[in-house]
Amino acid sequence: MRGRRLVMIPAGVAAATLGVVLLLPLAALIAGCSPAELIAGLRHPLTAPALRLSAITSLISLAITIIGGTPLSWWLARTQRRGVAVLEVALRVPVVTPPAVAGVALLLAFGRRGVLGSLTGAVGADIAFTATAVVIAQVFVSAPFYIQAATAAFRDLDEDQLMASKSLGADSLRAFYTVVLPAAWPALAGGAALAWARAIGEFGATLLFAGNLSGRTQTMPLAIYTALESDLQAAQALSVVLVAAAFGALLALRAVERIPRHRRSPRRS
Amino acid sequence: MPDGLPYTVPVRLVPHIFRACVPVLCAAIMAATTGCVGERRSDDTVTVYAAASLRGALDELAAVYRAENPGHRIRVETAGSQQLRARIHHGARADIFVPAASRFAEGMPSYSEPKVIACNRVSLATPADNPAGIADIEDLARAGRIVVGVDDAPIGEFTLQLLRVIESESPETADAVRANTVSRELSVAGVLTRLALGEADAGFVYASDLYERSDVSEVPLPQRLQVNTSYQAVLLSEKPAARALFNFIASEQSRLRFESMGFRRCSPTET
Numbered sequence: 001m002r003g004r005r006l007v008m009i010p011a012g013v014a015a016a017t018l019g020v021v022l023l024l025p026l027a028a029l030i031a032g033c034s035p036a037e038l039i040a041g042l043r044h045p046l047t048a049p050a051l052r053l054s055a056i057t058s059l060i061s062l063a064i065t066i067i068g069g070t071p072l073s074w075w076l077a078r079t080q081r082r083g084v085a086v087l088e089v090a091l092r093v094p095v096v097t098p099p100a101v102a103g104v105a106l107l108l109a110f111g112r113r114g115v116l117g118s119l120t121g122a123v124g125a126d127i128a129f130t131a132t133a134v135v136i137a138q139v140f141v142s143a144p145f146y147i148q149a150a151t152a153a154f155r156d157l158d159e160d161q162l163m164a165s166k167s168l169g170a171d172s173l174r175a176f177y178t179v180v181l182p183a184a185w186p187a188l189a190g191g192a193a194l195a196w197a198r199a200i201g202e203f204g205a206t207l208l209f210a211g212n213l214s215g216r217t218q219t220m221p222l223a224i225y226t227a228l229e230s231d232l233q234a235a236q237a238l239s240v241v242l243v244a245a246a247f248g249a250l251l252a253l254r255a256v257e258r259i260p261r262h263r264r265s266p267r268r269s
Numbered sequence: 270m271p272d273g274l275p276y277t278v279p280v281r282l283v284p285h286i287f288r289a290c291v292p293v294l295c296a297a298i299m300a301a302t303t304g305c306v307g308e309r310r311s312d313d314t315v316t317v318y319a320a321a322s323l324r325g326a327l328d329e330l331a332a333v334y335r336a337e338n339p340g341h342r343i344r345v346e347t348a349g350s351q352q353l354r355a356r357i358h359h360g361a362r363a364d365i366f367v368p369a370a371s372r373f374a375e376g377m378p379s380y381s382e383p384k385v386i387a388c389n390r391v392s393l394a395t396p397a398d399n400p401a402g403i404a405d406i407e408d409l410a411r412a413g414r415i416v417v418g419v420d421d422a423p424i425g426e427f428t429l430q431l432l433r434v435i436e437s438e439s440p441e442t443a444d445a446v447r448a449n450t451v452s453r454e455l456s457v458a459g460v461l462t463r464l465a466l467g468e469a470d471a472g473f474v475y476a477s478d479l480y481e482r483s484d485v486s487e488v489p490l491p492q493r494l495q496v497n498t499s500y501q502a503v504l505l506s507e508k509p510a511a512r513a514l515f516n517f518i519a520s521e522q523s524r525l526r527f528e529s530m531g532f533r534r535c536s537p538t539e540t
Contacts, residue, residue: 129451212419212454226421228352229349229455230351
């Protein structure tokens, strides 16, 4: 028993230390901002345009992610070809790409002197420094979270059920609605929530690729960074709003994750 | 302890563990930073916080100083002066601070008389190939993408100053500049990057930023639109090594070096 305690104390210390590192900054952020300061910060001229822009662009990004990501994930999960595994890994790379690298890559792809830049410039549609650039940056960093979750969910499907529905004459689309969605939606919703939270927090690639102009490309994280030097209070208030939004998304995610478990085993609840 | 819960930490130990982990955490972080990063807080390392526009020039001056004084460690950190000021206010330890406008060092305790070490002026710049064909200030009306500094950054302040002069001469041009502004950068380095990448058509930077650069070029402005700026250094620590470097940076020899690197010659009233 003494030996066991010798292991437990350092383990407890390590766990508590990690907990402090993770939670203390969040606690300090929220504790250091009284309701009056929060309201004052929310009235800062940078705040309202940034909130609006972040809300709109992150929702558009989410829509693009879901509309494009769902069939893409389905194809990834259902295709047994050799190259697909490599492609799947490649689609995950943005998750671990440093923001500055993502920004440079986006400029090289869609910037004025980039691969597509000469093409889009020819039709008079410059992308960099527009809200479109904000959305592209958000999709680039956030869609992989959704694709990863959706691909895993589609792989876990019950093959027998799928086969059964098809043998009963359901076409693919109908099978998707009647069999796939009911089974996979909690995972899809979870991936979507994570992707949305990541999109709303996007900073580095946006700053490089979309620029920093209040009302046009300055999202909340950019407004926070800009306000940090002149008005810490506004930066803090905006940060509290962002943290609250992310926390809300994760809470919703947890609630969603619990639903099917209760349904499957009603005796437990 | 009941055998059913082999890995539970006794509840009464929890507060002790929390209390214990603060020094452990601090020690771990300090060990990690000093051990791995090799940063030493010894007296012979002098940290200089300098405006973004001083990057190249100060690196060169530091190289000269190191050659003359072997064994001295100098760390030059550059960013927008407002960013550096905020960092110092939040406890960053800088020994010397050289903002791009003297007001950014206001209220900071200087261990020496603040000294103007170099002078500059605001320049209108374009990418080297000048895609929008900007030849004078009126042409800015057809520059689709203008990039400036944020109002809090010195370069943003000076650009506003310049815009006020333009406004008095030609309100349409000033309006066009505001309407065509696509991004506000946190330091002049950001503006310069946009121009060098060809993402912006025009931007306001410092004359010295264009020194020996082939990817950006200057659009000459008439004398009446010239906005002059100067860099005032303050000494923020008592370290002898910091004072020695401060005196070197503020010396006549260094001022000549600044002038040879594209900085404007200071007028006698400025120093």
